[in-house]
Amino acid sequence: MQTRLCGTTKQVLIEGTTPLVIIGESINPTRRKRLIETLQAGDFSYVEQLARSQIDEGADVLDINVGIAGGDEVTLLPQVVKFIAERFDVPLCLDCTIPKALAAALAVAPGKPLVNSVNGEERSLNAVLPIVKEYGAAVIGLTIDDTGIPKDVAKRMAIAEKIIERAGRLGIPADDVIIDPLAMAVGADDQAGVVTLQTIAQVRREFRVNVTCGGGNVSFGLPDRHTVNQAFLVSAMAMGLTCAITDPVKLASTIRATDLMLGRDGYASRYIRYWRAHKPKVDA
Amino acid sequence: MQTRLCGTTKQVLIEGTTPLVIIGESINPTRRKRLIETLQAGDFSYVEQLARSQIDEGADVLDINVGIAGGDEVTLLPQVVKFIAERFDVPLCLDCTIPKALAAALAVAPGKPLVNSVNGEERSLNAVLPIVKEYGAAVIGLTIDDTGIPKDVAKRMAIAEKIIERAGRLGIPADDVIIDPLAMAVGADDQAGVVTLQTIAQVRREFRVNVTCGGGNVSFGLPDRHTVNQAFLVSAMAMGLTCAITDPVKLASTIRATDLMLGRDGYASRYIRYWRAHKPKVDA
Numbered sequence: 001m002q003t004r005l006c007g008t009t010k011q012v013l014i015e016g017t018t019p020l021v022i023i024g025e026s027i028n029p030t031r032r033k034r035l036i037e038t039l040q041a042g043d044f045s046y047v048e049q050l051a052r053s054q055i056d057e058g059a060d061v062l063d064i065n066v067g068i069a070g071g072d073e074v075t076l077l078p079q080v081v082k083f084i085a086e087r088f089d090v091p092l093c094l095d096c097t098i099p100k101a102l103a104a105a106l107a108v109a110p111g112k113p114l115v116n117s118v119n120g121e122e123r124s125l126n127a128v129l130p131i132v133k134e135y136g137a138a139v140i141g142l143t144i145d146d147t148g149i150p151k152d153v154a155k156r157m158a159i160a161e162k163i164i165e166r167a168g169r170l171g172i173p174a175d176d177v178i179i180d181p182l183a184m185a186v187g188a189d190d191q192a193g194v195v196t197l198q199t200i201a202q203v204r205r206e207f208r209v210n211v212t213c214g215g216g217n218v219s220f221g222l223p224d225r226h227t228v229n230q231a232f233l234v235s236a237m238a239m240g241l242t243c244a245i246t247d248p249v250k251l252a253s254t255i256r257a258t259d260l261m262l263g264r265d266g267y268a269s270r271y272i273r274y275w276r277a278h279k280p281k282v283d284a
Numbered sequence: 285m286q287t288r289l290c291g292t293t294k295q296v297l298i299e300g301t302t303p304l305v306i307i308g309e310s311i312n313p314t315r316r317k318r319l320i321e322t323l324q325a326g327d328f329s330y331v332e333q334l335a336r337s338q339i340d341e342g343a344d345v346l347d348i349n350v351g352i353a354g355g356d357e358v359t360l361l362p363q364v365v366k367f368i369a370e371r372f373d374v375p376l377c378l379d380c381t382i383p384k385a386l387a388a389a390l391a392v393a394p395g396k397p398l399v400n401s402v403n404g405e406e407r408s409l410n411a412v413l414p415i416v417k418e419y420g421a422a423v424i425g426l427t428i429d430d431t432g433i434p435k436d437v438a439k440r441m442a443i444a445e446k447i448i449e450r451a452g453r454l455g456i457p458a459d460d461v462i463i464d465p466l467a468m469a470v471g472a473d474d475q476a477g478v479v480t481l482q483t484i485a486q487v488r489r490e491f492r493v494n495v496t497c498g499g500g501n502v503s504f505g506l507p508d509r510h511t512v513n514q515a516f517l518v519s520a521m522a523m524g525l526t527c528a529i530t531d532p533v534k535l536a537s538t539i540r541a542t543d544l545m546l547g548r549d550g551y552a553s554r555y556i557r558y559w560r561a562h563k564p565k566v567d568a
Contacts, residue, residue: 186544186545186552187552190544190547190549190550190551190552191547193544193545193546193547194545194546194547195547197522197545197546218545222552222555222556223556223559224537224541224559227537227538227541228541228544228545228555230514230518230538230541231518231538231541231542231544231545232545234514234515234518234519234522234542235518235519235521235522235542235545235546237519238481238518238519238522238523239522253508253511254511254514254515257508257511257512257514257515258515258518258519260470260474260477260512260515261470261477261478261481261502261512261515261516261519262477262478262481262519263474263475263477263478263479265474266474267474268470268471268474268506271506271512272506272507275507275508
């Protein structure tokens with residue numbers, strides 16, 4: 001399957017046979033004090049800086065999350081979306097679970113954005129999917145429902161299937177549903193990684209839709225989180241991940257090397273081009 | 285299947301459900317000038333240092349390769365094997381293709397060593413397997429034969445099957461055959477990585493024997509080789525690699541993180557223990 005996203009001018013195809021599509025995660029106030037403060041002040045210069053640095057490192061899509069304490073996402077999200085769209089051509093990923101804010105942002109977003117996210121809860125399915133359909137967007141479906149995040153692969157598969165099915169009923173094609181099988185902290189549950197990895201492989205095999213995963217939750221609470229995040233991302237790519245919500249500033253060289261390993265980089269040209277442009281400070 | 289190896293006292297089981305078994309690769313003169321010079325001088329102090337540093341970082345088995353220009357492996361290999369066995373308790377992996385040198389080393393090696401390697405060529409099968417059987421060793425089988433290293437998975441599978449079958453005819457059980465599907469340079473052939481990864485998965489699925497892979501060939505000729513080697517090793521583990529001939533000094537933290545990701549590290553205790561002992565110089 002193929003998910004086509006569009007920004008103001010740039011089109012991005014997520015399809016699995018091409019290099020991993022990088023959804024830059026950094027425009028997200030969680031643990032980013034400077035972003036919180038500047039957003040609260042209505043100053044978007046830092047947002048611009050985060051957008052530029054991620055695109056420079058290879059972000060294909062930008063995730064936009066403006067959830068701050070006391071903030072009004074219904075006003076703020078469309079403002080930031082317009083601000084980014086006036087300056088950058090990449091597709092946007094609207095990271096918000098408030099239906100009104102999503103609708104307001106989708107109304108001003110360029111091209112064909114991605115909505116992050118719907119999940120298997122009835123309330124979420126009923127509120128988010130009609131908006132996704134109305135604006136012709138694509139959507140990320142999280143494998144969580146009213147009973148929480150299942151510990152086993154079969155139940156996560158059942159939620160994924162439910163989301164795809166419910167989207168289909170509204171006329172959203174499976175091409176436009178990207179499943180996120182949710183990577184939880186392996187420091188809290190030592191089976192959390194393998195369950196997610198197996199779900200990735202099984203979703204790709206059985207439903208053939210695109211699969212994404214979020215950033216660094218998997219390493220939460222552990223020392224040397226970067227090494228754990230690397231291990232997760234590379235394993236997930238080997239199991240069939242087709243796009244990732246991640247930090248290209250930290251992980252682009254690993255992603256390029258893994259695309260090369262998976263046979264998606266003819267003549268290693270993307271890997272070498274990235275290295276020439278960035279020369280990471282490591283041994284050659 | 286389960287490959288049981290023994291050193292003077294230490295037993296190592298390779299079985300796939302436990303953390304990756306690390307076969308330390310560093311006692312190998314290729315591109316190690318100091319090792320060549322000290323071996324030529326009959327001085328084994330550097331060998332001892334390489335053995336200790338690898339065991340300290342988590343090597344479960346030590347690969348021993350003493351192939352130097354003008355050297356006599358029939359004499360040198362058993363000497364070094366005895367030297368190591370008197371000082372360290374881990375199983376040894378005798379890395380040599382000269383049948384006489386292998387026989388001489390196996391005659392003095394402690395416990396149950398691993399022979400690295402036989403391949404699918406008639407000459408190799410006929411010369412190496414009877415020695416492996418005679419000394420009750422285990423053996424690594426490379427997926428190469430008289431026609432070279434096949435470019436496709438099916439032909440590598442056929443060679444693996446042939447090696448397992450020929451070993452079986454001599455009474456060497458499949459438990460004692462470890463297949464190495466050969467990782468070639470992705471810089472020279474951009475499909476080299478994916479063919480090897482797919483062979484790993486298929487050997488595990490169809491033959492269920494253990495699978496290993498050698499070290500850094502995959503990154504040959506590329507910049508930032510460490511990132512490429514990491515990407516390969518993590519991908520290979522995700523695809524089912526059960527042991528690796530690698531450098532634990534460089535890659536142990538990545539291996540520990542990946543074992544954790546694959547659900548083979550209860551309570552993340554191995555990962556955390558390693559980090560406490562080594563505190564890699566990276567961000568926590």
